[in-house]
Structures are given as structure tokens and as C-alpha cells.
Amino acid sequence: xxxxxxxxxxxxxxxxxxxxxxxxxxxxxxxxxxxxxxxxxxxxxxxxxxxxxxxxxxxxxxxxxxxxxxxxxxxxxxxxxxxxxxxxxxxxxxxxxxxxxxxxxxxxxxxxxxxxxxxxxxxxxxxxxxxxxxxxxxxxxxxxxxxxxxxxxxxxxxxxxxxxxxxxxxxxxxxxxxxxxxxxxxxxxxxxxxxxxxxxxxxxxxxxxxxxxxxxxxxxxxxxxxxxxxxxxxxxxxxxxxxxxxxxxxxxxxxxxxxxxxxxxxxxxxxxxxxxxxxxxxxxxxxxxxxxxxxxxxxxxxxxxxxxxxxxxxxxxxx
Amino acid sequence: xxxxxxxxxxxxxxxxxxxxxxxxxxxxxxxxxxxxxxxxxxxxxxxxxxxxxxxxxxxxxxxxxxxxxxxxxxxxxxxxxxxxxxxxxxxxxxxxxxxxxxxxxxxxxxxxxxxxxxxxxxxxxxxxxxxxxxxxxxxxxxxxxxxxxxxxxxxxxxxxxxxxxxxxxxxxxxxxxxxxxxxxxxxxxxxxxxxxxxxxxxxxxxxxxxxxxxxxxxxxxxxxxxxxxxxxxxxxxxxxxxxxxxxxxxxxxxxxxxxxxxxxxxxxxxxxxxxxxxx
Numbered sequence: 176x177x178x179x180x181x182x183x184x185x186x187x188x189x190x191x192x193x194x195x196x197x198x199x200x201x202x203x204x205x206x207x208x209x210x211x212x213x214x215x216x217x218x219x220x221x222x223x224x225x226x227x228x229x230x231x232x233x234x235x236x237x238x239x240x241x242x243x244x245x246x247x248x249x250x251x252x253x254x255x256x257x258x259x260x261x262x263x264x265x266x267x268x269x270x271x272x273x274x275x276x277x278x279x280x281x282x283x284x285x286x287x288x289x290x291x292x293x294x295x296x297x298x299x300x301x302x303x304x305x306x307x308x309x310x311x312x313x314x315x316x317x318x319x320x321x322x323x324x325x326x327x328x329x330x331x332x333x334x335x336x337x338x339x340x341x342x343x344x345x346x347x348x349x350x351x352x353x354x355x356x357x358x359x360x361x362x363x364x365x366x367x368x369x370x371x372x373x374x375x376x377x378x379x380x381x382x383x384x385x386x387x388x389x390x391x392x393x394x395x396x397x398x399x400x401x402x403x404x405x406x407x408x409x410x411x412x413x414x415x416x417x418x419x420x421x422x423x424x425x426x427x428x429x430x431x432x433x434x435x436x437x438x439x440x441x442x443x444x445x446x447x448x449x450x451x452x453x454x455x456x457x458x459x460x461x462x463x464x465x466x467x468x469x470x471x472x473x474x475x476x477x478x479x480x481x482x483x484x485x486x487x488x489x490x491x492x493x494x
Numbered sequence: 495x496x497x498x499x500x501x502x503x504x505x506x507x508x509x510x511x512x513x514x515x516x517x518x519x520x521x522x523x524x525x526x527x528x529x530x531x532x533x534x535x536x537x538x539x540x541x542x543x544x545x546x547x548x549x550x551x552x553x554x555x556x557x558x559x560x561x562x563x564x565x566x567x568x569x570x571x572x573x574x575x576x577x578x579x580x581x582x583x584x585x586x587x588x589x590x591x592x593x594x595x596x597x598x599x600x601x602x603x604x605x606x607x608x609x610x611x612x613x614x615x616x617x618x619x620x621x622x623x624x625x626x627x628x629x630x631x632x633x634x635x636x637x638x639x640x641x642x643x644x645x646x647x648x649x650x651x652x653x654x655x656x657x658x659x660x661x662x663x664x665x666x667x668x669x670x671x672x673x674x675x676x677x678x679x680x681x682x683x684x685x686x687x688x689x690x691x692x693x694x695x696x697x698x699x700x701x702x703x704x705x706x707x708x709x710x711x712x713x714x715x716x717x718x719x720x721x722x723x724x725x726x727x728x729x730x731x732x733x734x735x736x737x738x739x740x741x742x743x744x745x746x747x748x749x750x751x752x753x754x755x756x757x758x759x760x761x762x763x764x765x766x767x768x769x770x771x772x773x
Binding site: 344347350353355360361364368387391405410411416417421430431436439441487488491493 | 702
């Protein structure tokens with residue numbers, strides 16, 4: 176398999192490759208080779224820490240789109256049991272860039288099984304899969320499927336967990352013909368008005384209105400290296416700066432990282448990721464995500480339906 | 495000949511022959527129109543019926559009974575919350591557009607009478623930063639609905655906007671949720687919300703309050719959609735069909751209730767309100 180890494184990850188990957196080589200070479204466990212491996216591992220950890228302490232907004236943007244980053248389906252596998260996927264908008268098609276269904280959240284400590292509707296944008300891993308998922312860019316039908324599932328969860332009093340990971344709603348002819356704008360507007364409306372707890376988490380890219388449609392929760396959380404923005408840094412650079420080389424600058428000005436948005440009180444919590452990013456240890460990332468969802472759902476469970484709804488309305492009223 | 499047929503040639507020719515201030519060229523059919531005639535015609539091209547983008551103040555004048563429009567929520571001003579700067583500082587852009595338009599934001603809100611029916615409204619002005627929606631524009635729309643809920647009156651929003659305002663980053667995005675939230679509160683009382691879309695209504699504005707009207711009206715030939723046509727062309731690598739994302743296209747696809755010409759809009763609004771308001 177070809178190694179997939181970002182430019183700023185390159186020195187880390189080089190060290191990791193050397194460690195791997197030594198490990199393969201050292202099958203007979205020669206002591207001084209073992210020491211060398213340990214040294215290299217220490218060196219690697221220090222390097223990762225250094226790089227990630229100084230990480231800038233543009234690097235975080237790249238991490239949020241990392242080809243190995245866990246997607247909605249990965250988290251569903253890692254944090255839920257008995258996931259039953261539901262399909263289709265009952266109008267036109269099943270949009271595979273948004274997936275959703277009912278399941279139980281795993282809870283190791285208490286053994287309590289929390290029912291949830293989990294729904295999220297889904298990107299693809301290889302070329303064929305990417306095409307099938309339309310690169311995580313929904314058509315109106317994806318949003319209409321989401322509305323249908325939100326209403327189902329509302330009727331059955333099942334809390335909603337939404338995972339956001341999209342470059343944006345798809346800009347295409349069919350999408351416009353079938354009312355992309357209306358689909359997003361009504362999805363926000365439906366999600367704001369359910370009377371069950373809603374926890375929304377930006378797990379990767381939170382691209383504009385196409386992200387917000389699934390992010391109108393009572394709690395809005397972000398994974399440490401995710402982004403959430405009104406426009407992509409590239410789009411902003413080309414429209415406002417009229418210069419596509421200003422992408423890094425745009426990423427800074429727009430304030431799109433979890434840290435920025437927590438500071439601006441736009442989001443409620445940052446979910447920490449393993450050293451090097453969620454893709455370095457998917458299990459750890461998933462476990463952090465799950466704990467945070469469970470904690471927030473427990474808080475919200477104390478409120479009745481009407482106050483959950485008004486809290487949500489008031490939360491978004493105050494921006 | 496070829497030179498004059500090329501787009502650029504026409505433009506330059508137009509520039510050279512139009513005496514300052516008296517004549518104006520229609521951006522839709524390129525016809526040269528006498529400015530006074532255009533004004534008499536409510537800023538609608540007499541040759542091709544293109545509805546020019548008009549100021550919010552002028553629109554209020556067309557819609558409301560004479561002297562009945564009162565502005566509301568004039569005490570909120572835009573802030574540069576992200577200290578944003580691109581090729582220009584956001585603060586400077588605000589100042590420039592303020593001087594150019596006499597407005598403090600892209601929206602004016604207020605109330606007025608339409609044939610003696612009391613109505614709350616917000617009107618977007620494209621001349622102010624492309625009618626873009628930042629915090630204050632969103633707040634004014636939200637307040638319009640709150641005010642109307644309190645005062646028990648119908649709401650009409652006239653949209654004309656490129657979408658969310660990039661210079662206010664995530665806060666602009668949040669205005670989509672804010673305006674939608676206030677509409678859902680307003681809809682608890684059974685009074686009409688009529689959304690009137692004019693050229694252009696795009697992005698975060700079309701994907702929030704503008705698409706949620708009980709009745710949606712568009713002016714002829716207005717560009718209405720989520721993604722801008724250039725973004726779509728760049729994504730799909732195809733030319734877009736003639737009339738794509740125009741009012742007539744949206745009507746055909748079931749996205750709006752009707753297309754109403756500017757000269758008829760006041761009467762149409764009155765008729766709709768008379769039917770929908772239960773005394």
C-alpha cells in the first residue's frame with residue numbers, strides 16, 4: 176500500500192518507516208537493535224509533539240481532510256452495536272453521501288445501552304467508493320433522507336447524534352433543479368424543532384450550509400483537528416483575495432478550527448484526538464468521541480422535549 | 495465588424511456613447527435605455543423586462559402605502575468580530591459601502607401598510623456588500639419575525655443577496671440557523687410569511703429563511719439558487735443550460751409559487767394577505 180501522508184507529516188512518516196524496517200530486520204530480537212528502535216520511537220514521539228504544537232490552521236484543514244481520517248461509518252463501527260441503516264428520501268433516490276440509522280451506543284463501564292439515531296456525511300476511501308459517496312457532498316435527497324430520519328427519531332423519542340464531514344452540499348445541475356437550497360433550509364428547520372436531544376459533532380470537514388444542515392444540535396462539538404467554516408479557505412482565497420495562493424492566509428482569517436471556534440463560543444466542546452490526529456489511532460479517537468457523546472446525552476436527558484427544543488432555538492438565536 | 499460583435503467591443507462601445515447619467519444600458523439585453531423612462535417603469539427594462547436591482551429604500555417606496563413605512567431596529571451596527579482583512583480591511587469595506595448606499599447594513603427592516611394591511615418586513619439591498627448576510631442582517635431578519643410574532647402581523651422578506659458574508663466567517667453561517675429558528679417560532683401563530691426573491695438570491699440566504707416562505711414569489715429572470723453558476727460550471731466541467739437558476743426555471747421545477755412583475759407585486763401581496771389573514 177502506498178503511504179498516504181500530508182507534507183508536514185513527511186518527517187514523521189520517514190521515521191516511522193525506519194522503525195518499521197528495523198523491526199522487520201530485527202526478528203531475532205538483537206538487543207542493541209531493540210535499543211535503536213526505542214530511541215527512534217522516542218525521537219518520533221518528540222517530533223510529532225513538536226509538529227503538532229505548532230500546527231497552523233491550514234495544516235489542520237489538511238488533517239480534517241486526511242485520506243486516512245476516520246469517517247462516519249468508521250465511527251459507527253467503533254462506537255455502536257446493532258446499527259440498522261435506513262435508506263432513501265421516499266421521493267427520488269437514496270443519497271449515499273449521507274448515511275443514517277438506529278443503533279445502540281457501546282458503553283463499556285455501565286453496560287447501559289443507549290439507543291440513538293446516528294446520521295452523518297459519508298466520504299469514500301478509494302476511487303470507486305468516493306464516486307459512490309459523491310465525495311461526501313450531498314444532493315437534496317440526502318438532506319431529505321436526514322429530515323425523514325430526524326422525524327422518525329422524534330416520534331420514537333430516540334436521541335439524535337449527527338456526525339458532520341462534508342466539503343459542502345453538491346454544486347450541480349440536478350441538485351439545483353431539485354432544490355438544494357430548500358432542502359438545506361428545511362433540514363435545519365426540522366432538526367431545530369425535534370423534541371429529543373441532539374448532539375452534533377464535526378468529525379472532519381464542516382463545509383458551509385451543507386454541514387450546518389446536520390449541525391443544528393443542542394450541543395455542537397468538534398474533533399480537535401476538524402474545521403467548520405462558511406466557505407473553504409480555497410473558495411475564500413479565490414473570491415475575496417482573488418488569489419488562490421492566499422489559501423493559508425484565508426484559513427487563518429476565517430477562524431475555522433476547533434480551538435478558534437471554541438474561543439469564539441460557537442462550539443461547546445473540543446474532543447481531543449490521539450497524537451498525530453484521529454487517523455493515527457482510530458480506536459482512541461472513537462473512544463473519546465463516544466465518551467463525549469454519552470456525557471452530553473446524559474446531561475440533555477434531564478430536560479423535557481419542549482425545553483430541548485426551546486434551548487436549541489435560543490442557542491441559535493443568540494449568534 | 496467582428497470587433498463590434500465581440501462582447502468586449504460592445505461594452506466599450508457602450509461606454510463611449512452613453513452620456514453620463516442620462517442613459518443606462520440594460521445588463522440583460524444590452525439595450526440603451528433613457529434613465530428617466532427606466533425609473534418611471536419601476537427600474538424594469540422596457541425592452542426585455544429585466545428587473546434591475548433596486549435599493550431597499552426604493553423597494554419600500556414601491557410596496558408600501560405612501561409615507562407608511564417606518565424603519566425599525568436601526569440601532570444595531572455591524573462589527574468586525576474576526577478582525578477580517580483580505581485585499582481590503584472588512585472595516586473599510588463596510589465604511590465604503592455605507593458611504594455609497596447611505597445604509598449601515600445590507601438590510602433595512604421596518605413596518606408599513608400595504609393597502610392598509612399592517613406588515614413587518616426586511617428588505618435586502620444588493621448594493622451593500624452584495625446583500626450579504628452577516629450578523630446584523632441575520633439579526634434584523636430574526637427581529638422582524640420576533641416583532642411580527644409579538645405584534646401579530648404578517649411578514650414579508652425581500653431577498654437580494656449573494657449569500658452569507660465571508661468576512662464574518664462562522665457567524666454568518668450561524669445566521670442561517672438563527673433566521674430559521676425565528677421563523678419556526680413565528681409559524682406557531684397562523685399568520686403568513688411571504689418570501690419575495692429578486693436578483694440574485696443565492697447561498698446561505700436561499701438556503702435559509704428565503705426558502706421557507708408560506709408563499710414564495712420571484713421577480714422575473716432573477717438568479718436564484720444555492721451554488722453560484724460559476725462554481726457549478728467549475729465542478730461539473732459543463733456549460734449550464736440556458737435560463738438555468740432563473741425564476742422561470744425554478745417555477746418550472748416547482749421551487750416557487752409564482753413569478754410576479756414589479757408593477758404587480760403590491761397588488762399580489764395585498765390579495766395574498768387578504769386571503770391568508772384571518773380576522
